Amino acid sequence: MYLNEWMKNFLFKLVFVVSAFFFLSPDILHAEWGLNMTQGVTPISQDVYNMHMTTLYVVTVIGILVFGVMFWSIFHHRKSKGVKPSKFSHSTSVEVIWTLIPFIIIVSLAIPATKLLARMDDTSESSITVKATGYQWKWKYDYINEDVTIYSNMAEDSVEASQRNSGIDPKATDNYLRNTDTALVLPVGKKIRILTTANDVIHAWWVPDLGWKRDAIPGFINDNWTIINKEGVYRGQCAELCGKGHGYMPIVVKAVPEKEYTAWIEGTKLALKSKNASSDKDFTMDELRAKGEGVYKANCLACHQANGQGIKGVFPAIDGSPLANLKENIPAHIHQVIYGKGVMPAFGEQLSDTDIASVVTFVRNNWGNKTGHIIQPKDVVAARKK
Amino acid sequence: MSSQTIADHDHHDHKPVGIKRWLFSTNHKDIGTMYLVFALIMFFIGGSMAMVIRAELFQPGLQFVDPQFYNSMVTVHALVMIFGAVMPAGVGLANWMIPIMIGAPDMALPRMNNMSFWILPFAFALLLGTLFIDGGGPAGGWTMYPPLVLQTGKAFPYLIFAVHFLGVSSIMGAINIIATVFNMRAPGMTLMRLPLFVWTWVITAFLLIASMPVLAGAVTMLLTDKYFGTSFFNAAGGGDPVLFQHIFWFFGHPEVYILILPAFGIISQIIPTFARKPLFGYASMVYATASIAILSFFVWAHHMFTVGLPITGELFFMYATMLIAVPTGVKVFNWVATMWKGAMTFEAPMLFAIAFVILFTIGGFSGLMLGITPVDFQYHDTYFVVAHFHYVLLTGAVFALMASAYYWLPKWTGYMYDEKLAKIHFWLSAIASNVLFFPQHFLGLAGMPRRIPDYSVQFADFNMISSLGGFAYGISQLLFVYIVIKCVLGGKKATSQVWEGARGLEWTLSSPPPFHSFTKPPKVTKALMDY
Numbered sequence: 001m002y003l004n005e006w007m008k009n010f011l012f013k014l015v016f017v018v019s020a021f022f023f024l025s026p027d028i029l030h031a032e033w034g035l036n037m038t039q040g041v042t043p044i045s046q047d048v049y050n051m052h053m054t055t056l057y058v059v060t061v062i063g064i065l066v067f068g069v070m071f072w073s074i075f076h077h078r079k080s081k082g083v084k085p086s087k088f089s090h091s092t093s094v095e096v097i098w099t100l101i102p103f104i105i106i107v108s109l110a111i112p113a114t115k116l117l118a119r120m121d122d123t124s125e126s127s128i129t130v131k132a133t134g135y136q137w138k139w140k141y142d143y144i145n146e147d148v149t150i151y152s153n154m155a156e157d158s159v160e161a162s163q164r165n166s167g168i169d170p171k172a173t174d175n176y177l178r179n180t181d182t183a184l185v186l187p188v189g190k191k192i193r194i195l196t197t198a199n200d201v202i203h204a205w206w207v208p209d210l211g212w213k214r215d216a217i218p219g220f221i222n223d224n225w226t227i228i229n230k231e232g233v234y235r236g237q238c239a240e241l242c243g244k245g246h247g248y249m250p251i252v253v254k255a256v257p258e259k260e261y262t263a264w265i266e267g268t269k270l271a272l273k274s275k276n277a278s279s280d281k282d283f284t285m286d287e288l289r290a291k292g293e294g295v296y297k298a299n300c301l302a303c304h305q306a307n308g309q310g311i312k313g314v315f316p317a318i319d320g321s322p323l324a325n326l327k328e329n330i331p332a333h334i335h336q337v338i339y340g341k342g343v344m345p346a347f348g349e350q351l352s353d354t355d356i357a358s359v360v361t362f363v364r365n366n367w368g369n370k371t372g373h374i375i376q377p378k379d380v381v382a383a384r385k386k
Numbered sequence: 387m388s389s390q391t392i393a394d395h396d397h398h399d400h401k402p403v404g405i406k407r408w409l410f411s412t413n414h415k416d417i418g419t420m421y422l423v424f425a426l427i428m429f430f431i432g433g434s435m436a437m438v439i440r441a442e443l444f445q446p447g448l449q450f451v452d453p454q455f456y457n458s459m460v461t462v463h464a465l466v467m468i469f470g471a472v473m474p475a476g477v478g479l480a481n482w483m484i485p486i487m488i489g490a491p492d493m494a495l496p497r498m499n500n501m502s503f504w505i506l507p508f509a510f511a512l513l514l515g516t517l518f519i520d521g522g523g524p525a526g527g528w529t530m531y532p533p534l535v536l537q538t539g540k541a542f543p544y545l546i547f548a549v550h551f552l553g554v555s556s557i558m559g560a561i562n563i564i565a566t567v568f569n570m571r572a573p574g575m576t577l578m579r580l581p582l583f584v585w586t587w588v589i590t591a592f593l594l595i596a597s598m599p600v601l602a603g604a605v606t607m608l609l610t611d612k613y614f615g616t617s618f619f620n621a622a623g624g625g626d627p628v629l630f631q632h633i634f635w636f637f638g639h640p641e642v643y644i645l646i647l648p649a650f651g652i653i654s655q656i657i658p659t660f661a662r663k664p665l666f667g668y669a670s671m672v673y674a675t676a677s678i679a680i681l682s683f684f685v686w687a688h689h690m691f692t693v694g695l696p697i698t699g700e701l702f703f704m705y706a707t708m709l710i711a712v713p714t715g716v717k718v719f720n721w722v723a724t725m726w727k728g729a730m731t732f733e734a735p736m737l738f739a740i741a742f743v744i745l746f747t748i749g750g751f752s753g754l755m756l757g758i759t760p761v762d763f764q765y766h767d768t769y770f771v772v773a774h775f776h777y778v779l780l781t782g783a784v785f786a787l788m789a790s791a792y793y794w795l796p797k798w799t800g801y802m803y804d805e806k807l808a809k810i811h812f813w814l815s816a817i818a819s820n821v822l823f824f825p826q827h828f829l830g831l832a833g834m835p836r837r838i839p840d841y842s843v844q845f846a847d848f849n850m851i852s853s854l855g856g857f858a859y860g861i862s863q864l865l866f867v868y869i870v871i872k873c874v875l876g877g878k879k880a881t882s883q884v885w886e887g888a889r890g891l892e893w894t895l896s897s898p899p900p901f902h903s904f905t906k907p908p909k910v911t912k913a914l915m916d917y
Binding site for chain 1: 521668670704718727732766846
């Protein structure tokens, strides 16, 4: 009796705690989505969600029927109830029926799926084309016809918080691992064609709110499209294993009204021009080091690590290396950053002269490297000309 | 005590002793035992890697391992579980059971049998050894997609040669099974009287022979791309990275049926035994298994819906994939119909078998969902996929293997296992595996990609639940080892029949069976196989 009371009490508490955990936990309440697929913000994502729910309902009903029969049998046809087993071993009519019914169900699912796939496949009549190129581990976006190219790295605070035992609470970080330094800005209500490709290994471009993902494959260009109906910021990340930085390749899409989009394009064009124009200016060591640290975090840290030690056998150390310390190696050092070497990608296209000058200065004057060498943007310009 | 008995005993049961018995063994039972023990060891090695993965994912942030090592855990966990645990366990069961189920003295090719086993420890020494060299183990995923896999360091050639060895071993095992079943059946053991386990293994063996060389070809092309300047998969040299995926999955999809078909066979043995009723629709079971095997060669690209196939290709592979649900459905319905109006008891093998039917079917449901191309664009490469294939492989294949271990342990050892502990093991496993994998459906739908060492904070709660389930599942399996060891050491004597409702030749032999199974072929009649 006492045990029963205790059991009841315990079960009540357990159910309460479990349901509180699932339904009342503030994290879940405040999360963008909880248990289910997002309905997204495009006509296609809504259709994909509906197709997902239809299939889910169909399999749930089948499951309830099949498991229902099974459990009825388990409870009633047991030896302990003195049942004598039947001897039947087949029935052609039943077997034909339960082959045909699943077949009919499948055909009825395949028809709407075929129609939806055909609509997703139609990339014609788009008004804007953006090419997304996957790099280890960042995204490059080319606005075709606009002559605008932007690179999108994971935001610096996420980089810091995601270091092993960083001591920084991910929950206190703004959109931990899902925030970038530069967002892909797109206009709402326009048909946008998104091309995906890659520079090194296979990546996959995925923003769940748009309703699809597509692989980005070196040497191939896949085309996709979307119409975003609602202004907002939509987050996703790389979905194909692409090496150690695979979990650190966020995608942020900022959907804005068309006017704002046009203004942003113009502004970005101007900014890109001035960025390239500043290369004849000279900077002080402190300026270069401060700027270089940011460039290092966004581009170099994933492989060479925060302490410049790299990973033994995979990524070489910069701290103490001859390339980053000997004066006669300065040209080689700049050359390697611009053109890459082996697994190391070429940064010449994505980093400005000032970026390269400052990051090279930074690594030559950080950790145990105390060379005092100052590299100016004009040195990089000279290196590019060779 | 008469010397006569000892001499007789010697005559029937002569066997080599010591290390030589195992190293040079040509005996199907000894080789079967070695396969099973090897598989269990690999199950724990692969499982400990899963524990590392779940520990790292317990909460957001990076606490225990670096991303590179995390990726190598993901990669090697899969390779070890597939090629080291589930496949060898299946081959071990085939070795032990097929000769005594068809009334043969041994396997048809005993020396090849020895070789196909002894390749395995060396193959895994190559693979696991890479975890301790500079640069670590392979970290490009078990699917080995180029160009990423070509960035592997010193581990690369070890990985390729390990896969070659595993392929050779599997092909030899498969040839042996086919040769045994087609040549060594006892008189009266017609093909349509074969126990379902034997049938599923014959079909699996054909899948192995057809698919393993394809994998060997694919990894050899990787090897030459890396070291000999070829460009099979290098777009810059005129090659095609997607070509590898086509070749890999032409092997890979039959491979998943290689893992699950023997499990179907096991379940089809166990359910009739404990329902005390013949298997419903024997012939349709055989035909369904064969159709699944044939269809498995026409669905490979459903693993690649997002690579950018032309729409006609996507439609073809979607339809073919959905079609597999029909024969698979037939199997599930047949199992339920076998239970219907039986007189069931619920010993550990039956519990695992029932759990298999339910949980495998849930994995089948998510499989059908994944097969629908436009929706797969959302599911693909998320935790929804991870949940799906662990439902079919862990609560599917592994649960069936556990069921088979309890079902045949008394036959193998001559002693009954501890039923009470086995039931505890079942309930712990069944509950823990669902706590482990069910929330992963939610994670995938909510947008968490697979193969990431760290995640955005909205995924924190379900990852924590999943990890707790993972730890519980991992610890529960130690109980299984204890039960097995206890059973090997002694216990209640098992009869030849062992289970009241068991039918078939293996239950006519003593428990444990003599060293050389059937020295004279038994006469198989319909009555022997039937109820």
